[in-house]
Every structure is written in structure tokens, then in C-alpha cells.
Amino acid sequence: MTTPIETDVVIIGAGPVGLFAVFELGLYDLKCHLIDILDRPGGQCAELYPEKPIYDIPAWPEISGQALTDRLMEQIAPFSPQFHFNRMVAGFRKLDNGRFEVETDEGELFHAHAVVIAAGGGSFQPKRPPVPGIEAYEGSSVFYSVRRMEEFRDKDLLIVGGGDSALDWTLNLQPVAKSVTLVHRRPDFRAAPDSVNKMFAMREEGKINFEVGQVTGLKGANGQLEAATIKGPDGEVEIACNRMLPFFGLTMKLGPIADWGLNLNENLITVDTEKFETSIPGVFAIGDINWYPGKLKLILSGFHEAALMTQAVKRIAHPDQKLVFQYTTSSTSLQKKLGVQ
Amino acid sequence: MTKITLVAFDGTRFDVDAENGSTVMENAVRNSVPGIEAECGGACACATCHVHVDEQWAETVGAPEPMEEDMLDFAFDVRPTSRLSCQIKVRDDLEGLVVHVPERQA
Missing domain, CATH: 3.50.50.60 (FAD/NAD(P)-binding domain)
Structure with a gap:
């Protein structure tokens, strides 16, 4: 008590x-x-x-x-x-x-x-990103903050956003997750330039993926995310993932x-x-x-x-x-x- | 005064006589154009007055400043012609401007 x-x-x-x-x-x-x-x-x-x-x-x-x-x-x-x-x-x-x-x-x-x-x-x-059906995955596959990094161990992680939260978690969760894909609607970032440089360096080394685009759809069942559709300048791509961290401000x-x-x-x-x-x-x-x-x-x-x-x-x-x-x-x-x- | 047109998502057109120097957002709010929320009141601190500038007007209106571009990250259905209407100031060469309100604000 x-x-x-x-x-x-x-x-x-x-x-x-x-x-x-x-x-x-x-x-x-x-x-x-x-x-x-x-x-x-x-x-x-x-x-x-x-x-x-x-x-x-x-x-x-x-x-x-x-x-x-x-x-x-x-x-x-x-x-x-x-x-x-x-x-x-x-x-x-x-x-x-x-x-x-x-x-x-x-x-x-x-x-x-x-x-x-x-x-x-x-x-x-946290603002819910405008992705149809995202509610079904919240709390099971989609999280708006990182309470425990272990939650993301050996997961295929999709991080969405271009601010400090998105970049910091991309850098911090890369060693923990099985794979990390960062998605942002443009190649410029609001985040601190130092984090952005580190992110691009990791990408060069093949440690993370970075896609320019906006998430337009999610695939999965029973709250378990399986893939996300990203609409970019060159059309749509599908990225396999089972955890998603959207950072769309407040x-x-x-x-x-x-x-x-x-x-x-x-x-x-x-x-x-x-x-x-x-x-x-x-x-x-x-x-x-x-x-x-x-x-x-x-x-x-x-x-x-x-x-x-x-x-x-x-x-x-x-x-x-x-x-x-x-x-x-x-x-x-x-x-x-x-x-x- | 400059004539501008705001087109709501359902296609309703709002033809407005806008004062030069006022923002497109202010004119939208004054004329109760649906879909423009302007939560922060025009401080370029949210992304709830997002509009798609009509293709024909995109060049004249111009590109967003870096801070506005940052805020657009939080908007819904962002396109190359996206702007925050609180950051577009009405001026003579915008006579006839057309902007479209997106399906929803983020």
C-alpha cells in the first residue's frame, strides 16, 4: 500500500x-x-x-x-x-x-x-501517426516510447520519424535489435547533426537501413505486426518488421x-x-x-x-x-x- | 485585399477577400473553413493547419522555411506542395491563390 x-x-x-x-x-x-x-x-x-x-x-x-x-x-x-x-x-x-x-x-x-x-x-x-489500422497493434507491436530496451531484443524494428527520439533510439537499439529500419519522409532531419552523422555511418556499414518515405499501411494479425508499407519517392516498398516505434511528436x-x-x-x-x-x-x-x-x-x-x-x-x-x-x-x-x- | 480560395476536403470552395500581410491560416479560421485546426494559433509549433498548395501555385507561393519543413514531419499526407497555412502570408502576387485542405490534420 x-x-x-x-x-x-x-x-x-x-x-x-x-x-x-x-x-x-x-x-x-x-x-x-x-x-x-x-x-x-x-x-x-x-x-x-x-x-x-x-x-x-x-x-x-x-x-x-x-x-x-x-x-x-x-x-x-x-x-x-x-x-x-x-x-x-x-x-x-x-x-x-x-x-x-x-x-x-x-x-x-x-x-x-x-x-x-x-x-x-x-x-x-504521443501523436498517433496517420496509418490506417495502427490501433490494433498498439501495446503489442507498436510502442510510442521505450520503457525497456529488452522489449526490442532480437526484433525486426521499424523506427519512424526524424527528430532526436527517432535518431537516438535508432542508435541505441541497433545493438539490441535483430534489424533496424529508420523511415523518415525526407533525407533531412530535425535531430542533432551528430546523431544524424552516426546514423548515416551505421547505414554505410550495413548495420541499419534507412528509407525515405511515409508509412501507409501495416500488415499482421492479432496485434502482431509482420510488415509495413512505405510510400517513397520511387513508389511503395514493403518492409518486414515485428516492432514499430513511431515518433510523431506530441x-x-x-x-x-x-x-x-x-x-x-x-x-x-x-x-x-x-x-x-x-x-x-x-x-x-x-x-x-x-x-x-x-x-x-x-x-x-x-x-x-x-x-x-x-x-x-x-x-x-x-x-x-x-x-x-x-x-x-x-x-x-x-x-x-x-x-x- | 487579395482574393484567395480555400478548398475543403469535401470540395466546398471558400472564396475569401484576404488582407495582405495576414496568413492563409487566419483567413481559414475567420471563415470557418473545416479541417484547419491551428492548434498552436499560428506559432509554427504544430502541424494542424497543413494545406496542399494547388500545383499551379506551388512555385509562386514558394518552399517552406527549414523550421516549417521540420513541423511538416508531423503532418498527414505530406506532398511536395505541402505548406503550413500559418506560414503563408497573403500578398499581391497571390491574387487567385488556391489551396486544398487535406483529409485530416495529424
């Missing part, structure tokens, strides 16, 4: 809005644990546009997604948020004592007064949160505009994931929502305490929490 982590608030999503929620909650002495599917903070800012400038953050005429993330991390550091990366929230239930239990796909349990969903566009998940999906019984509006979570509370009292949704009349998917709107949500969470966590509104500029107690006093 896993020992649950006891905390005040579980925040799902470590994008800019989830991070800023730590700050607002922290001012009211509420401790946070954050869960995110990515391996680092920043959400879309880190994953989709780390280098791209954002122009509508108040007081920042121009700031990149990564710089915004870095600044927020600096701002919330005094509150020691605990991060749980590479995790997806799997289970959720209300406990008899009024608190909530949240479970990750790795089996960790969290108990908290409130749950704040700040999941943006949803959790990043897409965002609401995921298991959709099954919590929350009221949804076209895959967005309906909230009120006073507390940003969902249809389950004690569960809040802020940032791009929520919907209310007039909603704008702006980072600054998410920041505002985080501040108002905090007032409601404070009342849930400490119903006996009087809520005193204070400014960070003048309150010595807030400044103490921020470590500037």
Missing part, C-alpha cells in the same frame, strides 16, 4: 498558470504538489514555443516562453513547490474526511484539501480528467467566475482548460483566475481562519513568506 503524500493542494499541470497558482496559494500558506506529464516545468511555453516571444504579459513587452517559465520558477521558489514530472493523473476520488485523493499513473497517491486543474490544452501525449488531450464527472463544455471544464470552481466543489480549473462566458485563453487571464481560486481554496483548507487580504508591497507577513524580510 502506497503511503499518500499529505498536502494542501494538488495542482495538475505545471504550465505558467499552474506555476503562478503556487505563488498565490503560497501567500496564504497553502503548500502545493504539482503533477505534469512533461519532464520539466513550463507546459506549452516550454514544449511548443520556448524560443518564441510572447507580447501580452503585463510589464513584459517581449518575453520568450522559456524566460517566462524561468521567471515564474524564481518567483515561486520561496514556497518550495514539489514537482512530479513525467506523470499523468490517473485516479481521483473524494475521501470520507472531505479531502481528495489523486493518483498518478506511476501509483503515487496525494491527499489534499483541494485539486486545481491547470492542464492547459490537456496532457501532452498532441494535447484532456485524458482521464474527462472521466471525473466534471461538467464539460466541448472538452473544456465549466467553472464559475467567482472562484473558478468546477461542478465538483473543491475541484478548481484555471487557465486554458476552463470555460466560462467570455473566457479568453490568455496567460494573464489564467493568472487572474489563480488569484481568485486561492481565496476559495483558503476557505476550504482553513474554514476557521479569517481571510485577511494583504498587499505584497506593504505586508510584512507576506514579505516574510517571500523571504524578503
Whole structure:
């Protein structure tokens, strides 16, 4: 039996809005644990546009997604948020004592007064390549990540893609697999030039195959892959393989949160505009994931929502305490929490 | 204003008066052309506004920049005339441009 982590608030999503929620909650002495599917903070800012400038953050005429993330991390550091990366929230239930239990796909349990969903566009998940019938092979012959290299020992492996994941696994699995064929739609790669050079060198030595083209069909039975059809510039070829690793980037999906019984509006979570509370009292949704009349998917709107949500969470966590509104500029107690006093 | 035409996968034609400097994606979204998702909002950070430029227009429109070419790796049914519509800026010499929306975005 896993020992649950006891905390005040579980925040799902470590994008800019989830991070800023730590700050607002922290001012009211509420401790946070954050869960995110990515391996680092920043959400879309880190994953989709780390280098791209954002122009509508108040007081920042121009700031990149990564710089915004870095600044927020600096701002919330005094509150020691605990991060749980590479995790997806799997289970959720209300406990008899009024608190909530949240479970990750790795089996960790969290108990908290409130749950704040700040999941943006949803959790990043591997994109399924547009190959008809691929679903039938997923989990048995087709994998979107490598959990154990042994899974590929002595297999005829087809790796599809042109980024670092595809190239790295081509290089790393070559000694393990019986054969490796890399398929990419063009001879240029997004991956690090060093890996690309190594791949071409291995190909020269006859250790791997490389085909230019797109996978258009799969052959096999009962989830056991036997061959893939590759459409290239010179027509179609069939390649025998019994394992496939497609690396087609990430897409965002609401995921298991959709099954919590929350009221949804076209895959967005309906909230009120006073507390940003969902249809389950004690569960809040802020940032791009929520919907209310007039909603704008702006980072600054998410920041505002985080501040108002905090007032409601404070009342849930400490119903006996009087809520005193204070400014960070003048309150010595807030400044103490921020470590500037 | 420049007249451009977006052809949905079912063949429906959307004739649009597009402002010069705007992107083909923005015009598609403004006119609710089905099949253009534009998940990232035009940051060249996804591949969900993919279009096939009409053969006759491919040369005038031009080839994608390397970053766009990278993103096209994630698109469905990529052809030599494939572009991300958020990266095509409307200009005078695109008067009459025709682009086709693929069967689906990846």
C-alpha cells in the first residue's frame, strides 16, 4: 500500500498558470504538489514555443516562453513547490474526511484539501501517426516510447520519424535489435547533426537501413505486426518488421480528467467566475482548460483566475481562519513568506 | 485585399477577400473553413493547419522555411506542395491563390 503524500493542494499541470497558482496559494500558506506529464516545468511555453516571444504579459513587452517559465520558477521558489514530472493523473476520488485523493499513473497517491486543474490544452501525449489500422497493434507491436530496451531484443524494428527520439533510439537499439529500419519522409532531419552523422555511418556499414518515405499501411494479425508499407519517392516498398516505434511528436488531450464527472463544455471544464470552481466543489480549473462566458485563453487571464481560486481554496483548507487580504508591497507577513524580510 | 480560395476536403470552395500581410491560416479560421485546426494559433509549433498548395501555385507561393519543413514531419499526407497555412502570408502576387485542405490534420 502506497503511503499518500499529505498536502494542501494538488495542482495538475505545471504550465505558467499552474506555476503562478503556487505563488498565490503560497501567500496564504497553502503548500502545493504539482503533477505534469512533461519532464520539466513550463507546459506549452516550454514544449511548443520556448524560443518564441510572447507580447501580452503585463510589464513584459517581449518575453520568450522559456524566460517566462524561468521567471515564474524564481518567483515561486520561496514556497518550495514539489514537482512530479513525467506523470499523468490517473485516479481521483473524494475521501470520507472531505479531502481528495489523486493518483498518478506511476501509483503515487496525494491527499489534499483541494485539486486545481491547470492542464492547459490537456496532457501532452504521443501523436498517433496517420496509418490506417495502427490501433490494433498498439501495446503489442507498436510502442510510442521505450520503457525497456529488452522489449526490442532480437526484433525486426521499424523506427519512424526524424527528430532526436527517432535518431537516438535508432542508435541505441541497433545493438539490441535483430534489424533496424529508420523511415523518415525526407533525407533531412530535425535531430542533432551528430546523431544524424552516426546514423548515416551505421547505414554505410550495413548495420541499419534507412528509407525515405511515409508509412501507409501495416500488415499482421492479432496485434502482431509482420510488415509495413512505405510510400517513397520511387513508389511503395514493403518492409518486414515485428516492432514499430513511431515518433510523431506530441498532441494535447484532456485524458482521464474527462472521466471525473466534471461538467464539460466541448472538452473544456465549466467553472464559475467567482472562484473558478468546477461542478465538483473543491475541484478548481484555471487557465486554458476552463470555460466560462467570455473566457479568453490568455496567460494573464489564467493568472487572474489563480488569484481568485486561492481565496476559495483558503476557505476550504482553513474554514476557521479569517481571510485577511494583504498587499505584497506593504505586508510584512507576506514579505516574510517571500523571504524578503 | 487579395482574393484567395480555400478548398475543403469535401470540395466546398471558400472564396475569401484576404488582407495582405495576414496568413492563409487566419483567413481559414475567420471563415470557418473545416479541417484547419491551428492548434498552436499560428506559432509554427504544430502541424494542424497543413494545406496542399494547388500545383499551379506551388512555385509562386514558394518552399517552406527549414523550421516549417521540420513541423511538416508531423503532418498527414505530406506532398511536395505541402505548406503550413500559418506560414503563408497573403500578398499581391497571390491574387487567385488556391489551396486544398487535406483529409485530416495529424
